[in-house]
Amino acid sequence: MDNVDKKLISILMEDGRKSLSEIGRSIVKGGMSHVAVSKRLDKLVKGKDNEKPLVKISAGVNLERMGMKILFMALETESFEVTDKILKKYKDCPRMLMIAPVTGRYNLFAVMIAEDTFSLESILGTCSIRTEEGVRRSETWFGNSPAYPEYMPVNLSPDKKHKATCARTCADCRRYASGKCVGCPTSTVYKGTIYASRATEQKRGGQRKG
Amino acid sequence: MDNVDKKLISILMEDGRKSLSEIGRSIVKGGMSHVAVSKRLDKLVKGKDNEKPLVKISAGVNLERMGMKILFMALETESFEVTDKILKKYKDCPRMLMIAPVTGRYNLFAVMIAEDTFSLESILGTCSIRTEEGVRRSETWFGNSPAYPEYMPVNLSPDKKHKATCARTCADCRRYASGKCVGCPTSTVYKGTIYASRATEQKRGGQRKG
DNA sequence: CTGAAAAGGTTTCTGAGTGTAACTGTTATC
DNA sequence: GATAACAGTTACACTCAGAAACCTTTTCAG
Structure with a gap:
């Protein structure tokens, strides 16, 4: 990992979806081809076999x-x-x-x-x-x-198929029953609006396929 | 922000560079056009005027x-x-x-x-x-x-033009002088290899333009 | 209750972006 | 000094993504 890789990561920290071509234009003086940028990024994001990648591009x-x-x-x-x-x-x-x-x-x-x-x-x-x-x-x-x-x-859209990782059930909890707690986002009984739930289903207009 | 937006964010948490078309294929049953995905993502990432965006896609x-x-x-x-x-x-x-x-x-x-x-x-x-x-x-x-x-x-490639935010100078520090500290990554005297420095300049082969 | 505006989605078109292949020039190594 | 590994290049075909025009449903003011 040299300074060019570090600059690349630095650029992607600002905008993780910036195009390879555009990164190429700003990463070094005189520019670099999108192919070279792609090769570097691939190494960082995919890593070697049996090794965790060094970099992950992710939504926050x-x-x-x-x-x-x-x-x-x-x-x-x-x-x-x-x-x-x-x-x-x-x-x-x-x-x-x-x-x-x-x-x-x-x-x-x-x-x-x-x-x-x-x-x-x-x-x-x-x-x-x-x-x-x-x-x-x-x-x-x-x-x-x-x-x-x-x-x-x-993770605003956690899997609701499996049991909560903490192995507790909100439905049996007095705090939940009394309305003092919105419940666990991994449960189907979750009442909040931050994580995905029935309360945040789509309502406004939109053309469906066909 | 409805459940589709939350699913979108969830997908981008796994791979922030996934193409809009591919996201469209997996975000809802039956698929969604890349244009619709793009409109949603734009709203999340750009936000309204004078408001912080809700989402940022970034390298970690x-x-x-x-x-x-x-x-x-x-x-x-x-x-x-x-x-x-x-x-x-x-x-x-x-x-x-x-x-x-x-x-x-x-x-x-x-x-x-x-x-x-x-x-x-x-x-x-x-x-x-x-x-x-x-x-x-x-x-x-x-x-x-x-x-x-x-x-x-x-930020592996911090700006070295300005003074360190903590307003201290490594060059005058005994810890730094005695080799017990690699110094501040924003300073030009930084001796470590994690952040960008002279020690991590490119060395191996590479064809230059022309 | 009605009509306009807003929201969310679609298709189509086109320039920009990207992966692959073949190739070039450095550097390290035996 | 030959060779492999590395880092980069150009060329080309294919995919992606932004723009425009349009459709459908919902919201909301009058």
Whole structure:
């Protein structure tokens, strides 16, 4: 990975859909052919066999405009096994923004998001990592959307075919029943409007095929 | 933003450069024309006048493959003014991964990255937020790259024309002089290989124009 | 309740963008 | 010094994507 690759990544950070030809025009003095840009990008995005690619081009969502609330969690787990189990279980949760093992007064850090502060409370008190077996203690901090980055990957259309990764059922939850929590976006009973749901089905006009 | 938009974002999260035609084929049953997909994407990515766009398509870098180390920082500042000043000053730092005001035992949270643990120590002890005026106390946690997300936006080719956002000069720093810190990626004296530098200039063969 | 405007979609057309193949010039290696 | 690997080029055929014109449904003001 040389400076040209780094410049390429830098350009694609600004606009991930910029055309190869246009990138070629601005990546080096005098320009570079779209074929050369394509070859470089392919190597970065596809990687070698049995290796994770170095780069991924992906859509991010503006958390502030979505009105998302954020939750920082520091946790102490009993063992590596517990940490591993939690990592596996929660990394596909559509509310997870970041999860990382650390060293210090705690050994696991997680950043999660929710539609509103009520749902955030539910995540915290009822259906989340903090209440997992093997978690000794935890500390949390609330916030509005972060100042940086403005855009984060959030799966707004999670698969509803499978059970929630946290293995909990909103339908049986008192918080959900009392209307204090919009529920899990992976469940069919989800009531919010941020993630895909019945509430956000298409309504306005549009010509159907034919 | 309806469920089709959410599906669109979801598809672009997997591959931000997928062609509009291909997206059209998979976004709804029976398919959708590339023109319709384009109109939707335009609205999401460009937004209305005077409004931040909802979506940004961007390149992310695999932190683990880059061997990045991570630093979680919780800080207590004296006032909103101090917090604001720090946010403005540090949000463009190429080592910043996330920075967010919070409520709780601390009122500011930051996640930063470094090439190695020595440089991480420098960030912590010498040239970073923790040592800013108006910061009462802080707590930090070290870690390797996060389990999720695998890809994060990191500006590998930061502008070297301007002064470092933190307004410090590596050339005068003892840590830098003694070889314990690779220095700031925005400076011309940067010695690391992760961000763009003289050490990562192109060397191998290549046909030049003509 | 009615008609215009807005929203969302379609088809068609055309220039711009992209993948493949063949080839050229450097650099590293044995 | 020959050779392989690497990084880039041009040429060409095919695909993609923006523009324009038009269709259908929904919303909303009067």
